[in-house]
Amino acid sequence: MASTSTSTTKPEASDLRSRDLQTRVQLREVFLTAVRSGMPQQMLEKVLKYDPSTRTLTVEGREYQVNRNVFVVGFGKAVLGMARVMDEVLGDHIIRGIVSIPTGSRADLVANGHSDMLLSPNSKIRVREGANHNLPDELAFQAARDIHQLVSNLTEKDIVFVLISGGGSALLPYPVEPLTLDDLLQITRVLFSHGASISDVNTVRVHLELLKGGGLAREAKPAQVVSFIISDVIGDSLEMIASGPTVRQVRSPHRCLEIIDRLNAREALPKVVVEVLEAKKSQIVAQAGLSEWDRVQNVLVGTNAIACQAAAQRAQELGFVPCILSTELSGEAKEVIYLFLGFIINLLQHALLSPNEREGEKGKQLLMPCQTLQVADSVRVASNHSKPLCVVAGGETTVNLRGKGKGGRNQEMALSAGLQLQQCFQTFKSRRELTEVLFLSAGTDGQDGPTNAAGALVDENFMLDAVSQGLDPVASLQNNDSHTLWSRFAGGRDLLVTGLTGTNVMDIQLLLVQNNQATGF
Ligand SMILES: Nc1ncnc2c1ncn2[C@@H]1O[C@H](COP(=O)(O)OP(=O)(O)OP(=O)(O)O)[C@@H](O)[C@H]1O
Numbered sequence: 001m002a003s004t005s006t007s008t009t010k011p012e013a014s015d016l017r018s019r020d021l022q023t024r025v026q027l028r029e030v031f032l033t034a035v036r037s038g039m040p041q042q043m044l045e046k047v048l049k050y051d052p053s054t055r056t057l058t059v060e061g062r063e064y065q066v067n068r069n070v071f072v073v074g075f076g077k078a079v080l081g082m083a084r085v086m087d088e089v090l091g092d093h094i095i096r097g098i099v100s101i102p103t104g105s106r107a108d109l110v111a112n113g114h115s116d117m118l119l120s121p122n123s124k125i126r127v128r129e130g131a132n133h134n135l136p137d138e139l140a141f142q143a144a145r146d147i148h149q150l151v152s153n154l155t156e157k158d159i160v161f162v163l164i165s166g167g168g169s170a171l172l173p174y175p176v177e178p179l180t181l182d183d184l185l186q187i188t189r190v191l192f193s194h195g196a197s198i199s200d201v202n203t204v205r206v207h208l209e210l211l212k213g214g215g216l217a218r219e220a221k222p223a224q225v226v227s228f229i230i231s232d233v234i235g236d237s238l239e240m241i242a243s244g245p246t247v248r249q250v251r252s253p254h255r256c257l258e259i260i261d262r263l264n265a266r267e268a269l270p271k272v273v274v275e276v277l278e279a280k281k282s283q284i285v286a287q288a289g290l291s292e293w294d295r296v297q298n299v300l301v302g303t304n305a306i307a308c309q310a311a312a313q314r315a316q317e318l319g320f321v322p323c324i325l326s327t328e329l330s331g332e333a334k335e336v337i338y339l340f341l342g343f344i345i346n347l348l349q350h351a352l353l354s355p356n357e358r359e360g361e362k363g364k365q366l367l368m369p370c371q372t373l374q375v376a377d378s379v380r381v382a383s384n385h386s387k388p389l390c391v392v393a394g395g396e397t398t399v400n401l402r403g404k405g406k407g408g409r410n411q412e413m414a415l416s417a418g419l420q421l422q423q424c425f426q427t428f429k430s431r432r433e434l435t436e437v438l439f440l441s442a443g444t445d446g447q448d449g450p451t452n453a454a455g456a457l458v459d460e461n462f463m464l465d466a467v468s469q470g471l472d473p474v475a476s477l478q479n480n481d482s483h484t485l486w487s488r489f490a491g492g493r494d495l496l497v498t499g500l501t502g503t504n505v506m507d508i509q510l511l512l513v514q515n516n517q518a519t520g521f
């Protein structure tokens with residue numbers, strides 16, 4: 001896809017190949033730019049200003065006096081790199097620290113060329129690995145106990161920096177009595193298997209664990225608390241990310257029982273869980289007043305929206321017309337693709353109109369496939385200037401597993417896109433030679449489901465090419481076997497493999513639509 005082509009002549013096969021490759025490289029580059037915006041260095045340097053001459057640390061306008069009074073704790077899939085930056089910025093002032101990260105993280109980061117995210121051997125911050133498969137375990141519990149012990153002994157002169165990212169809930173388990181670690185494990189398993197969302201599970205966790213729902217900040221009293229948070233939840237609710245350990249809790253235990261009953265999970269949960277919640281329900285929860293929380297500063301440093309903006313900017317630099325469709329995409333991966341398909345269909349319909357019709361009401365409506373003005377504007381600019389439109393979106397979809405194959409939500413979405421594009425161009429046969437479409441879906445953490453790929457790319461010729469290579473995309477989709485298919489298709493050309501990136505701001509989708517006709521879409 002040449003970025004500004006206006007030619008009506010059919011390109012030569014060799015041009016097509018290099019053009020397709022170029023576009024693939026460009027779209028990958030747009031995705032990688034989005035990932036880079038979520039790297040610890042980039043995120044923290046925006047919010048953290050340190051003046052060594054006065055030992056003043058400024059965090060989004062708030063000043064802290066640093067004098068060998070700094071402590072660092074962290075938990076989540078993307079906190080190691082942040083801990084490294086804290087070490088670099090505050091060096092000798094750090095007295096002690098503990099970060100709890102997933103099992104095998106350090107080895108994975110080294111294997112993926114991110115040794116620069118590891119802590120130096122002289123660091124005062126200790127690293128603990130645990131929570132295998134994102135489930136609370138004994139190692140994570142031990143790390144949580146040590147973190148609790150660390151924050152419990154601080155004075156009002158101390159500052160504790162709390163590094164938080166997705167996966168943090170499982171990495172900081174601390175059951176309230178009489179619950180046990182095993183009860184926490186059961187709660188997670190039972191609720192998820194009954195169809196709970198992450199906010200359902202975390203709402204329940206908050207009332208059953210000591211350090212969640214503001215608990216860590218409470219235990220750190222009277223120290224000052226500054227949290228740097230990377231969001232992996234839709235809507236970026238601070239209460240929900242890693243179950244909000246430094247965020248004032250406002251929900252009551254009533255809400256947990258409602259969730260449990262909505263999911264029909266009461267009977268499947270350990271009895272003691274419901275007993276604790278029932279008992280809490282009748283207690284009047286003494287909430288600390290707002291002023292009590294003045295010593296706590298929560299700063300959101302990484303979000304899917306920031307990543308989408310970075311992607312849009314890079315797309316523009318590459319000569320595309322970008323627009324951000326949504327940063328809150330959710331739902332079944334193979335169905336979410338219809339949202340993008342709507343764009344393509346509208347553009348194809350618009351391209352078929354006569355010049356007069358394009359000027360009329362019908363033309364205008366077709367160029368407004370989404371009701372936001374910014375999106376409509378971009379579609380119009382792309383259409384009028386015959387430039388490729390780059391639709392950027394983000395969020396986190398789900399996959400209702402029915403098959404036994406290997407895949408992830410992004411690879412599955414790309415596969416579903418390939419199938420839908422085929423059907424779309426069967427309807428708009430006359431536009432096939434004139435329109436090029438490339439779609440990418442990938443996870444910013446570099447790992448899509450239990451595979452070593454981040455996601456995949458797909459173009460409008462995928463079905464024809466796949467069948468000619470002896471592959472059966474329909475069967476692969478039915479069997480949730482997208483990874484096997486993308487590994488085989490064109491020798492793995494369209495599989496996106498980045499390795500673990502060290503950040504985690506959910507997923508990114510990019511749709512590029514180019515019209516090779518002088519008259520525009
Ligand atoms: N064969 C498969 N095909 C498609 N999706 C799959 C398959 N196996 C697992 N998944 C999906 O992968 C997801 C779990 O993988 P992953 O670890 O990337 O997600 P996660 O635990 O939500 O972590 P994160 O939010 O950090 O990406 C689940 O949504 C699950 O439905």
Ligand SMILES: O=C(O)[C@H](O)CO
Binds near residue numbers: 166167170198241
């Ligand atoms: O750890 C968690 O609770 C989830 O990843 C959401 O942040």
